[in-house]
Amino acid sequence: MKFEIKRDRLLDGLNDVMKAVSSKTTIPILTGIKFDLTTAGLYITGSDSDITIQTFIKAEENGEQVINIFENGTIVVQARMFNEIIRKLPTNAVEIEVNGQNRTHIRSGKSEFHLIGLDASDYPLLPDIQDDHQFSIPADLLKSTIRETVFAVSTSESRPVLTGVHWQVKSGELECLATDSHRLARRKVTLQQLPEEEFKVVIPGKSLIELNKVIADSSQPVHIMMTQQQVLFKTEGILFYSRLLEGNYPDTSRLIPSDYNTTITLDGKALLQAIDRASLLAREERNNIVQLTSLGGNIIEISSSSPEVGQVEEEIQATSIEGEEMKISFSAKYMMDALKAFGGHDIKIQFTGAMRPFILNSVHDKAILQLIVPVRTY
Template identity: 75%
Template sequence: MKFEIMRHRLLDGLNDVMKAVSSKTTIPILTGIKLEVTEEGLRLTGGNSDITIQTFIRAEENGEQVIRVIEEGSIVVQARMFYEIVRKLPTSYVEIEVNAHFHTHIRSGKSEFHIIGQDSSEYPLLPEIQDNRQFAIPADLLKSLVHETVFAISTSESRPILTGVHWSLKNGELVCVATDSHRLARRKMTLEQLPIGEFSSVIPGKSLSELSKIIGDSTQSVHVIMTNQQVLFKTSNVLFYSRLLEGNYPDTSRLIPTEYKTTVTMDGKALYQAIDRASLVAREERNNIVQFTSLGDNVVEISSSSAEVGTVEEEISTTLIEGEELKISFSAKYMMDALKAVGGHDVKVQFTGVMRPFTLKSVHDDSVLQLIVPVRTY
């Protein structure tokens, strides 16, 4: 195997696949990256027990030669070492040559490295996925979907199913839900050409976070192919496989109230900033609790107190307060996360009582819903 490649394109590809490489693995070859070069270009593969990422760099892009292939072949190289070598090479071109016994030579300018590779035939094959459950999502929409839900997954392994986001397809609608049992984030979207029938999967939150980084600012559509154990996200040059979480996701639809006693409509950005200021005091207490009180005349008070630091109180004007007077306490962090997901525009906060979960959504768009369980402070 022997080829030359533009260093910045090789580095771009490595940046993608490195997201799937773990130093802690029971399969030693997975600490490596598989390189396969053909006349068409270079395919890089990295994986761990949860995700596998494969990216393809074409030999020619936009009329420019990116790779000059002298001899086709494949090799597995130690991921961290190879990445660091390429990152620090002195010139804009890299020559990679593999000789007998997997000896791999990396040359750039007057710099030359000799590293020992491994037999690529020992690298695990990619899962075979049938494409009968396939649909497409615009990349920017997929990225916002991840942003609006993933933060609400559980970080505790005591209930592994809650460390993922539940995706369900039904009647032409995709519904994505994440919850850690103290809060919930839900995003709904209507998509064209969804597969017939109903099905659902729980995708690990960590997988979705890594996927979001790889998508970046892409404007392409991402094809999503689901099976019972794997999901594949496919773009023109990246394949992103993730295992699915096993088990039944709890029925969260019954947690979302259908009737409300108090509704407050207000500027989401102003509410976020007031809670952010109140949390300066709240953070000194371990529970980071902020209190929300309706005062009448379309005014609410955000307050917090700490025995060691003191108190903070701030009044904010609202657009409208409907229903009963209210005094409720909640986690400042949870509320700020929810407001970030909903966006900085006018929000509607709806309450069903002092100790009942309450919801947030945008006044202009109810496709994103956030639910928070309040905190008892007495």
């Protein structure tokens, strides 16, 4: 195996696949990345057995020669060391050559490295994914959908299925939902050409966070294929595989109230900033609690107190307050996470009672729903 490649393009590919490489893996060869050089270009693969990312660098792009190929072949090299070496090479021209004993020679300018490689035949094969359930979603819409839901997954392994986001295709709609049992985030997306057959999977939150880093922010389609055990996200030049979580995701539909006693409409950005300020004191307390109280004249008060530090009150002008007076306490962090999902738009908060879950919606778009369980403070 022997080729020359532009260092910046090689680094782009390494940046993507390194997101799947873990130093904690129990399979030694997975601390490496696999190179597979063909006449068309270079495939680079990284995996931790839960996530597998493969990127492809074409030999020629837009009429420009990116890779000069002298001899096809495959090799696995130690991921972190190889990445560091390429990052610090002196010129943009890199020559990589592998001889019969898997010894890998890296040359750039006057610099030359010799690494001991591993036999690529020992590297796990890519998961075999049939197109059981296949559909496409624009990349920017996929990124925002992940951002609006993934923060609500559980970080506790006591119920592993809650560490993932529940994706369900139903009635021509994709619904993505995450909950840690204290809060819930739901995003509905209407797409063209969704499979008619209903199906649902649970994708690990960690996988979706890494996927969001790899996908470019564009309107290009991301093709999604799902089986019982794996999901594949496919874009131009990148394959992103993730295992799915096993177990039944809880039915959350009964958690969402259908009638409300109080509805407050206001500027989401102003509320986020007020809660952020109130949380300066709330952070000193173990539970990070902030209180919202509705006052007369469409005014709400955000307050927080700490016996050791002091207290804070701030009034905000709401657009409207309908229904009963409301006084409710909640986690400042949960509320701020929920508000960030709306991107600073006007929001509607609907309450059923001081100790019942309340929901947040965008005034302009019902596709995003956030639910938060209040905190008892007495």
